[in-house]
Amino acid sequence: MSLSGWQAVQDEVLRRIHARDWPPGSAIPNEADLAREFGVARATVNRALQALAEAGLLDRKRKAGTRVALHPVRKATLSIPILRHEIEARGLAYGYRLLTRTHATAPVAVQAALGLTGPLLHLTSLHLAADRPYAHEDRWINTDAVPDILTVDLAVLNANQWLVAHAPFTRGDFVLTALNAGPEAGPLGIAAGAALMVLERTTWDGAVPITWVRLAFAPGHRMHMVL
Amino acid sequence: MSLSGWQAVQDEVLRRIHARDWPPGSAIPNEADLAREFGVARATVNRALQALAEAGLLDRKRKAGTRVALHPVRKATLSIPILRHEIEARGLAYGYRLLTRTHATAPVAVQAALGLTGPLLHLTSLHLAADRPYAHEDRWINTDAVPDILTVDLAVLNANQWLVAHAPFTRGDFVLTALNAGPEAGPLGIAAGAALMVLERTTWDGAVPITWVRLAFAPGHRMHMVL
DNA sequence: TAGTGGTCTAGACCACCAA
DNA sequence: TGGTGGTCTAGACCACTAC
Numbered sequence: 046m047s048l049s050g051w052q053a054v055q056d057e058v059l060r061r062i063h064a065r066d067w068p069p070g071s072a073i074p075n076e077a078d079l080a081r082e083f084g085v086a087r088a089t090v091n092r093a094l095q096a097l098a099e100a101g102l103l104d105r106k107r108k109a110g111t112r113v114a115l116h117p118v119r120k121a122t123l124s125i126p127i128l129r130h131e132i133e134a135r136g137l138a139y140g141y142r143l144l145t146r147t148h149a150t151a152p153v154a155v156q157a158a159l160g161l162t163g164p165l166l167h168l169t170s171l172h173l174a175a176d177r178p179y180a181h182e183d184r185w186i187n188t189d190a191v192p193d194i195l196t197v198d199l200a201v202l203n204a205n206q207w208l209v210a211h212a213p214f215t216r217g218d219f220v221l222t223a224l225n226a227g228p229e230a231g232p233l234g235i236a237a238g239a240a241l242m243v244l245e246r247t248t249w250d251g252a253v254p255i256t257w258v259r260l261a262f263a264p265g266h267r268m269h270m271v272l
Numbered sequence: 273m274s275l276s277g278w279q280a281v282q283d284e285v286l287r288r289i290h291a292r293d294w295p296p297g298s299a300i301p302n303e304a305d306l307a308r309e310f311g312v313a314r315a316t317v318n319r320a321l322q323a324l325a326e327a328g329l330l331d332r333k334r335k336a337g338t339r340v341a342l343h344p345v346r347k348a349t350l351s352i353p354i355l356r357h358e359i360e361a362r363g364l365a366y367g368y369r370l371l372t373r374t375h376a377t378a379p380v381a382v383q384a385a386l387g388l389t390g391p392l393l394h395l396t397s398l399h400l401a402a403d404r405p406y407a408h409e410d411r412w413i414n415t416d417a418v419p420d421i422l423t424v425d426l427a428v429l430n431a432n433q434w435l436v437a438h439a440p441f442t443r444g445d446f447v448l449t450a451l452n453a454g455p456e457a458g459p460l461g462i463a464a465g466a467a468l469m470v471l472e473r474t475t476w477d478g479a480v481p482i483t484w485v486r487l488a489f490a491p492g493h494r495m496h497m498v499l
Numbered sequence: 500t501a502g503t504g505g506t507c508t509a510g511a512c513c514a515c516c517a518a
Numbered sequence: 519t520g521g522t523g524g525t526c527t528a529g530a531c532c533a534c535t536a537c
Contacts, residue, residue, distance in 0.1 A: 050525075063440055075503060086527045091504075101351075107534045108503045116436070119352045121446050123497065124328075124345050209343070213290060219348050219497040223450035223469040240467035242450040270350065270446040277506075302522060313508045318523075334515045335522045 047084035054083055054093035062102065062113050070115045073103075121270035125219070125246075127205060128260075132174040140173030143200045144232060151185045151257075158218075158247045159254040161187055166194070168204055171232050180266075181229040184258040191255060205258070214248035214255055221245075221268075229261045239264045274311035281310055281320035289329065289340050297342045300330075348497035352446070352471075354432060355487075359401040367400030370427045371459060378412045378484075385445075385474045386481040388414055393421070395431055398459050407493075408456040411485040418482060432485070441475035441482055448472075448495075456488045466491045 048054050058079075061067045073079075076094065080087040094111060097103045101118045105111045132139045147167045156162055166186040172179045184204060188195060191212045194204070222243050230237040244260045275281055288294050300306075303321065307314040321338060324330045328345045332338045359366045374394045383389050393413040399406045411431060415422060418439045421431070449470050457464040471487045 059442075063442065069437070077503090086529095087504095088506090088528090089526060091506090092525085095505090105504065106536085107505075108501080108536050110503060116354055116357060117440075119444060121350045121352055121444075123348045123350050123448075125348055126345050127343055130343065210296070213344075215286075215290070217346060217348075217499050221350075221448060221469070221495040221497070222493065223467040223491075225452075225465070225467040238452070238465060240450040240452040242448070242469075264450075266449065268448040270448070272444050304522090313510095314523095315509090315525090316507060318525090319506085322524090332523065333517090334524080335517055335520080337522060 046082060049085075051085075051089045051092040051096075054079075054085060054090055055096060057083070058093060058097060059102075067113050069113050069117075072110050072112050075110055119272070121272060123268060123270050125244075127209065128172045128180060129203065129206065132172070132179060135174070137175040140176060141203050142171045142173065144169040144171060146199060155185050155257050158245075158257050159185070159187060161254060163189075168199060169232075170204070178233045178235075178263055180263065181233050181261040182258060183229075183261075184256060186256045187254050190250065190253045208256060212250060212255055214250050216249045216251075218247045219244060224261070226261070226264075233261070233263055235264055242266045242268065273309060276312075278312075278316045278319040278323075281306075281312060281317055282323060284310070285320060285324060286329075294340050296340050296344075299337050299339050302337055346499070348499060350495060350497050352473075354436065355399045355407060356430065356433065359399070359406060362401070364402040367403060368430050369398045369400065371396040371398060373426060382412050382484050385472075385484050386412070386414060388481060390416075395426060396459075397431070405460045405462075405490055407490065408460050408488045409485060410456075410488075411483060413483045414481050417477060417480045435483060439477060439482055441477055443476045443478075445474045446471060451488070453488070453491075460488070460490055462491055469493045469495065 046057075048057060058073070067073050074082070076087050076090045079090045083090065094103060094105065098105045101120055102114050103111050104114050129139045145168065148164050149167050151159070151165050151167070166188050168182070168184045168186070170182045170184070172182060186194060186204070191208065193211060194207060197207055199207075222245070224241050224243050226233065226235055226237055226239045226241050229241065230239065241264065242262045244262070245258070247257045248255045273284075275284060285300070294300050301309070303314045303317045306317045310317065321330060321332065325332045328347055329341050330338050331341050356366045372395065375391050376394050378386070378388075378392050378394070393415050395409070395411045395413070397409045397411070399409060413421060413431070418435065420438060421434060424434055426434075449472070451468050451470050453460065453462055453464055453466045453468050456468065457466065468491065469489045471489070472485070474484045475482045
């Protein structure tokens with residue numbers, strides 16, 4: 046067989062896995078053999094198999110060889126865009142309203158997530174899509190890490206937009222959960238107790254915690270992923 | 273400068289982006305120039321830059337060159353393990369209980385997701401962790417695609433486990449949302465109206481729809497992602 | 500210790516697309 | 519149409535690890 050291009054190799058490997066030529070758990074030929082069989086260079090086979098391993102369909106180990114994953118852990122990729130873009134991509138007008146701005150001691154859960162105990166800048170705000178509440182934001186900011194944010198008029202400029210532009214993070218940590226609406230119910234204009242999708246994000250620049258934010262999306266919000 | 277390995281190249285590029293040597297939106301040198309500067313082959317630079325582009329930090333276009341992404345769309349990867357493994361990984365005993373098994377016409381939403389109108393196999397079941405309800409499963413199966421499942425005693429064998437072993441899917445579609453507990457409240461042993469994290473998954477084998485499943489997780493369930 | 504995947508190299512050709 | 523990234527090749531060396 047003579048294939049052309051690493052994607053063709055990938056397709057053929059996928060076909061064999063799927064056709065049970067190579068059943069789950071079984072070892073497949075090594076790269077050199079496959080390269081010979083497919084009539085391509087080993088690097089081409091390597092590219093194809095690495096992509097499949099990254100997707101979780103193959104397990105690869107030096108010396109042990111490559112095996113079809115027994116329990117393919119499907120990995121779905123969730124892109125986390127800036128809310129403004131997410132809303133505008135739906136053809137809706139984006140709006141932002143700052144609700145509160147204080148300095149305060151954060152709740153224990155936030156202190157733990159950030160690893161900080163001192164007082165932090167606390168913002169609550171509302172993201173609007175076509176003038177309707179889209180998400181409620183509860184944010185704590187480590188001003189020691191980004192002192193410049195104190196000079197910004199956050200009533201006008203979205204804190205998240207300022208942060209992505211001025212304080213890029215190197216590490217982020219996301220938690221998705223569902224909560225019954227509490228204090229967010231009022232600003233979101235919904236009944237207390239409604240089920241809300243909540244995204245909690247903590248970000249660091251190296252070892253320095255930057256911000257903790259909790260986004261509570263209006264009821265009915267759906268996060269979509271593929272594969 | 274002389275670097276060694278594509279990860280070292282990646283690190284250096286990241287450093288420059290982060291240090292604002294290459295601010296957001298700006299073009300960075302082409303691969304050949306970087307290869308010369310770093311003292312590596314162009315393929316090595318290519319490997320590093322492709323990884324960064326895949327991560328959303330760079331935008332690459334032929335002829336136009338490579339630019340630092342203006343609005344880095346962070347992509348979080350959510351691994352969707354088999355529930356049994358997720359539970360056992362926490363050191364808890366996994367349990368499974370089939371609640372109902374019927375043939376029926378699916379709700380319109382399910383018909384639409386699968387693109388099928390005929391009657392389907394309908395299962396509801398409960399996943400248990402240490403004998404406590406972990407998630408409620410509502411599943412519709414296209415028996416035309418997997419007739420063999422009718423020969424299986426689903427009271428004993430988890431439908432999902434049977435499907436992953438016998439009917440691999442080539443395409444999947446996930447939706448995450450939050451719902452107030454309805455009929456699931458009873459089996460889950462919780463109050464009606466509690467906020468539940470819901471994962472809806474539709475899977476196909478090529479163009480053939482296999483199954484639609486809705487998992488409602490017990491309150492407090494947290495899905496974790498990194499970066 | 501030997502076999503396997505991981506990676507690098509130098510060179511080459513090609514597809515795409517902005518100028 | 520020329521410059522850029524995308525990819526392939528043949529060969530090589532290395533790192534890891536099962537045996």
